[in-house]
Amino acid sequence: xxxxxxxxxxxxxxxxxxxxxxxxxxxxxxxxxxxxxxxxxxxxxxxxxxxxxxxxxxxxxxxxxxxxxxxxxxxxxxxxxxxxxxxxxxxxxxxxxxxxxxxxxxxxxxxxxxxxxxxxxxxxxxxxxxxxxxxxxxxxxxxxxxxxxxxxxxxxxxxxxxxxxxxxxxxxxxxxxxxxxxxxxxxxxxxxxxxxxxxxxxxxxxxxxxxxxxxxxxxxxxxxxxxxxxxxxxxxxxxxxxxxxxxxxxxxxxxxxxxxxxxxxxxxxxxxxxxxxxxxxxxxxxxxxxxxxxxxxxxxxxxxxxxxxxxxxxxxxxxxxxxxxxxxxxxxxxxxxxxxxxxxxxxxxxxxxxxxxxxxxxxxxxxxxxxxxxxxxxxxxxxxxxxxxxxxxxxxxxxxxxxxxxxxxxxxxxxxxxxxxxxxxxxxxxxxxxxxxxxxxxxxxxxxxxxxxxxxxxxxxxxxxxxxxxxxxxxxxxxxxxxxxxx
Numbered sequence: 105x106x107x108x109x110x111x112x113x114x115x116x117x118x119x120x121x122x123x124x125x126x127x128x129x130x131x132x133x134x135x136x137x138x139x140x141x142x143x144x145x146x147x148x149x150x151x152x153x154x155x156x157x158x159x160x161x162x163x164x165x166x167x168x169x170x171x172x173x174x175x176x177x178x179x180x181x182x183x184x185x186x187x188x189x190x191x192x193x194x195x196x197x198x199x200x201x202x203x204x205x206x207x208x209x210x211x212x213x214x215x216x217x218x219x220x221x222x223x224x225x226x227x228x229x230x231x232x233x234x235x236x237x238x239x240x241x242x243x244x245x246x247x248x249x250x251x252x253x254x255x256x257x258x259x260x261x262x263x264x265x266x267x268x269x270x271x272x273x274x275x276x277x278x279x280x281x282x283x284x285x286x287x288x289x290x291x292x293x294x295x296x297x298x299x300x301x302x303x304x305x306x307x308x309x310x311x312x313x314x315x316x317x318x319x320x321x322x323x324x325x326x327x328x329x330x331x332x333x334x335x336x337x338x339x340x341x342x343x344x345x346x347x348x349x350x351x352x353x354x355x356x357x358x359x360x361x362x363x364x365x366x367x368x369x370x371x372x373x374x375x376x377x378x379x380x381x382x383x384x385x386x387x388x389x390x391x392x393x394x395x396x397x398x399x400x401x402x403x404x405x406x407x408x409x410x411x412x413x414x415x416x417x418x419x420x421x422x423x424x425x426x427x428x429x430x431x432x433x434x435x436x437x438x439x440x441x442x443x444x445x446x447x448x449x450x451x452x453x454x455x456x457x458x459x460x461x462x463x464x465x466x467x468x469x470x471x472x473x474x475x476x477x478x479x480x481x482x483x484x485x486x487x488x489x490x491x492x493x494x495x496x497x498x499x500x501x502x503x504x505x506x507x508x509x510x511x512x513x514x515x516x517x518x519x520x521x522x523x524x525x526x527x528x529x530x531x532x533x534x535x536x537x538x539x540x541x542x543x544x545x546x547x548x549x550x551x552x553x554x555x556x557x558x559x560x561x562x563x564x565x566x567x568x569x570x571x572x573x574x575x576x577x578x579x580x581x582x583x584x585x586x587x588x589x590x591x
Contacts, residue, residue: 144468145476181372188481195474234401235443242436253566265535271507274500278307333498365489376450546576
């Protein structure tokens with residue numbers, strides 16, 4: 105059983121559809137209510153809104169090979185636009201509470217490894233090609249076949265690993281865990297081993313409040329905690345003027361300062377939409393180099409999203425005994441479309457966001473929550489300054505709570521057999537330690553294939569799983585391979 109199953113139908117919750125809207129989204133059938141879906145959609149948006157601020161920071165601070173940079177205001181606008189459109193589209197077609205936004209793995213890869221060789225339009229052209237490949241793999245059923253080839257133990261391990269991953273993200277975003285700048289240990293507690301800063305203290309208080317309210321089964325627990333933490337943060341900032349965190353101000357706020365902006369409304373600049381070059385990269389750096397870049401994009405996009413959707417479906421109680429969930433094929437195709445649309449708007453590939461787990465933790469079970477989250481993202485285009493009101497320290501508390509809930513699913517795996525224990529442990533550990541869902545899945549696949557086969561259980565391993573495991577070996581060795589091919 106999932107740690108956060110869909111509520112069962114009782115006398116208070118009649119599964120009979122109340123109207124056409126209810127029937128289309130299966131609200132009553134999944135044991136939810138319209139109010140619960142709205143709350144879940146709001147919570148998901150609150151925990152994801154940081155992407156409107158962070159994506160421009162990642163993409164906007166890097167010059168391409170021609171010396172051009174993407175403008176932050178334009179990036180903020182297309183980030184919100186694409187997230188809103190894709191979240192709504194997914195909610196209408198897949199009817200699942202999985203929200204979309206620019207994937208942090210791919211946007212970082214573009215900024216660090218790609219645009220030093222290409223122009224921004226050329227880089228986004230590769231993102232579009234990556235998306236088209238994923239759509240093709242999903243439409244032909246290959247992506248679904250790969251998901252079905254994954255043993256249930258690994259599917260649960262992926263869910264647990266994602267829980268640990270998003271909890272770690274929350275701890276880092278809150279400033280509770282920080283980089284030490286040393287070779288060992290690479291991370292530490294707070295600032296110089298201390299958490300005695302006001303923002304981190306508010307993270308702890310919001311986390312405790314959320315945990316208490318959820319333990320007492322209070323409806324809207326996460327939303328109440330997030331709103332309460334934000335209000336207190338605004339009061340604290342108004343009194344003490346902590347300002348943004350920096351080398352000269354380690355006790356300040358992380359990603360955004362919780363204060364009402366001087367200007368609430370702005371007309372979005374969508375000038376980046378359509379700035380894509382699908383063919384220029386192939387002539388600039390050559391076919392082999394482009395193939396390796398697209399290969400990396402596809403592997404990251406493909407397995408990151410697959411793992412995230414598997415984990416979210418398990419957490420929502422929507423997965424069956426094999427780990428499949430409703431409208432799986434449609435969900436996989438739309439996820440590929442997110443990469444195409446994200447590249448087409450220059451906001452980077454859009455994919456399912458693991459922070460959707462916060463809305464699921466609030467009770468969201470249908471695509472209605474996505475409609476709410478998507479509309480809020482579209483509104484964010486016009487009121488971008490307001491998205492910075494919720495400090496990352498407060499939003500991070502929801503990630504830690506939901507990460508704990510997802511981690512609890514480890515009890516569903518029989519770890520008494522070492523050939524199961526090792527691959528499961530590798531999957532769970534690699535995700536947070538490498539800050540990548542795809543890396544955790546790849547390490548788990550390889551470990552499962554090797555350990556299980558050499559333990560006398562080779563016949564139980566799907567040939568397709570072997571193929572994917574070999575593909576991940578190539579993925580992990582792509583650096584030396586690129587150098588070898590280039591040489």
